[in-house]
Amino acid sequence: MRIKAEDVEKLALMSRLELTEEEKAAYTESLNASLDYMHSLTKLVTDTVEPAVHVLPMVNVFREDRVEIGLDHKQALANAPEAEAGSFKVPRIV
Amino acid sequence: MQLYTLTVHQLSELMAQKKISSVELINAYLERSSKIEHKIQAFITHTKEEALAQARIVDAKRMQGEELSPLAGIPVAINDNICTAGLKTTCASNILNSYIPPADATVVTRLKNAGSILIGKTNMDEFGMGSSTEYSAFTPTKNPYALEAVPGGSSGGSAAAVAAGEAAFALGSDTAGDIRQPAAFCGVLGLKPTYGYVPRTGLISYASSLDQIGPLARDITDLALILNAILGHDPKDSTSATVDVPDFKAGLVNDVKGLRIGLPKEYMEAGVEGKVAAKIQEAVKQLEDMGAICVEVSLPHTEYAVAAHYIISCAEASSNLARYDGVRYGLRVEAEDVLSMFMQTRSQGFGDEVKRRVLLGTHVLSSASYDEYYTQALKVRTLNKQDFDQVWTQVDCLLTPASLTTAFKIGEKAQDALAMYLSNFCTIPVNLAGLPALTLPFGLADGMPVGLQLIARHFDEQTLLRVGYSLEQNTDQTSLKPDLDRE
Numbered sequence: 067m068r069i070k071a072e073d074v075e076k077l078a079l080m081s082r083l084e085l086t087e088e089e090k091a092a093y094t095e096s097l098n099a100s101l102d103y104m105h106s107l108t109k110l111v112t113d114t115v116e117p118a119v120h121v122l123p124m125v126n127v128f129r130e131d132r133v134e135i136g137l138d139h140k141q142a143l144a145n146a147p148e149a150e151a152g153s154f155k156v157p158r159i160v
Numbered sequence: 161m162q163l164y165t166l167t168v169h170q171l172s173e174l175m176a177q178k179k180i181s182s183v184e185l186i187n188a189y190l191e192r193s194s195k196i197e198h199k200i201q202a203f204i205t206h207t208k209e210e211a212l213a214q215a216r217i218v219d220a221k222r223m224q225g226e227e228l229s230p231l232a233g234i235p236v237a238i239n240d241n242i243c244t245a246g247l248k249t250t251c252a253s254n255i256l257n258s259y260i261p262p263a264d265a266t267v268v269t270r271l272k273n274a275g276s277i278l279i280g281k282t283n284m285d286e287f288g289m290g291s292s293t294e295y296s297a298f299t300p301t302k303n304p305y306a307l308e309a310v311p312g313g314s315s316g317g318s319a320a321a322v323a324a325g326e327a328a329f330a331l332g333s334d335t336a337g338d339i340r341q342p343a344a345f346c347g348v349l350g351l352k353p354t355y356g357y358v359p360r361t362g363l364i365s366y367a368s369s370l371d372q373i374g375p376l377a378r379d380i381t382d383l384a385l386i387l388n389a390i391l392g393h394d395p396k397d398s399t400s401a402t403v404d405v406p407d408f409k410a411g412l413v414n415d416v417k418g419l420r421i422g423l424p425k426e427y428m429e430a431g432v433e434g435k436v437a438a439k440i441q442e443a444v445k446q447l448e449d450m451g452a453i454c455v456e457v458s459l460p461h462t463e464y465a466v467a468a469h470y471i472i473s474c475a476e477a478s479s480n481l482a483r484y485d486g487v488r489y490g491l492r493v494e495a496e497d498v499l500s501m502f503m504q505t506r507s508q509g510f511g512d513e514v515k516r517r518v519l520l521g522t523h524v525l526s527s528a529s530y531d532e533y534y535t536q537a538l539k540v541r542t543l544n545k546q547d548f549d550q551v552w553t554q555v556d557c558l559l560t561p562a563s564l565t566t567a568f569k570i571g572e573k574a575q576d577a578l579a580m581y582l583s584n585f586c587t588i589p590v591n592l593a594g595l596p597a598l599t600l601p602f603g604l605a606d607g608m609p610v611g612l613q614l615i616a617r618h619f620d621e622q623t624l625l626r627v628g629y630s631l632e633q634n635t636d637q638t639s640l641k642p643d644l645d646r647e
Contacts, residue, residue: 081518081522104467122594148492
């Protein structure tokens, strides 16, 4: 199933990306090339095959519930583009 | 004697015998870099002063007679997607170009505990998404064997640094062959351990079910020493395996007598270049002469591995890269409202290929496409794993080309994303199955290194090292050096 420029526009919004008209056209073409290639998988009959989620048989990984020293406030905020009063600051939401 | 051409264990011995100090060694590497780095561009960040300071500490410990690890005082390069506390870690992306991690990755902690000297952070394809380092947001790295050729990728800076004598060894990360293919292109050794054997704590995520950290080095003994230092469980990584780590160095044997080595026909029928195929045949003959039993085997779903991997890696990337939103770290492009801030930050911060994979991943995970692409890819992942399970009943390891071609030219595939992805044809099935694999050089073809790939069962790195060590001890094809002093 090939995608169109308006599909790319929707994907971009979901991916939180802003694309120019030129980029939309270029991505439409290149995404379709990749999807055509990926589509080759549908040749395989897989009705009875279980999807692989993990490559190793690991389940229920637990650890001791122990208090450990993590990052302090200052370290956690050190890379923030904007911080105020010990918090990450973002543009107004509501 | 050029210190920058020696192996880790040779350098370690020289330091143990007090013939050289770590400070002298670091200075030798810094001098080497000052002469050739402008040609290779393997590094994003160099750590000159800090490296010398650390080397002085190691030298002082040695003078006091402290027992030191074989990796102590040795200069190591770390791929720039592995976090280093207080040192810029960019993933070769504009979105992280001033990111300073608050903590070391577990592997970095382990190397520092062993006394290794971090000499710099190496270039890569942005977030690991590429096979040539051409998708670095900063600069492409050049192949030390031919400056017009790519070093491979995504860990191309690490491979080029080890090949060119700018680091004694390096750590890279491997999602689709990102350690093994550049190691092969640059004539060094690269090993992707079993998924889960090396903790990923502090590795910046691209595709978490496929990513694995591993070493690039100049011989098998060095790989064994590095594995001894970095493998083993880490409670901070819930996918990290609780499996014992043997002493890989002590376990090295020069003997393949009776070992059964499978030659998967699908790899040789996939359009491998004639000169590469000839070298593979030569390696097979060598192994047979040494007593190994080489037999043709089949992995029937090989041709579907790239498509399945492509879907899974993009899906995981689209989710992993959602964290770059201009709030907690990285670039922020200021805007009136929060949605515009997110969108402009990500649009300006990510390169074209990263955006492409995020869009593709979002598409294959969307409700209309989920079953057609994503679920089907996971089922093919099962078939891929079953193929390997089947051959392990017949053979102990597999031998394939590391790549269908030698290093391609800069610009040859950069505009064709699918061709770029397909250049990992030989390495991708291993990531899907979580298996360990080693690539090692096996001579040159038209002046460019050819790589062999060995694949073994989960947690059987020892068999990889055994075959590699035997080849290394019995031929002169696995130890290559580029001539960078030519004009």
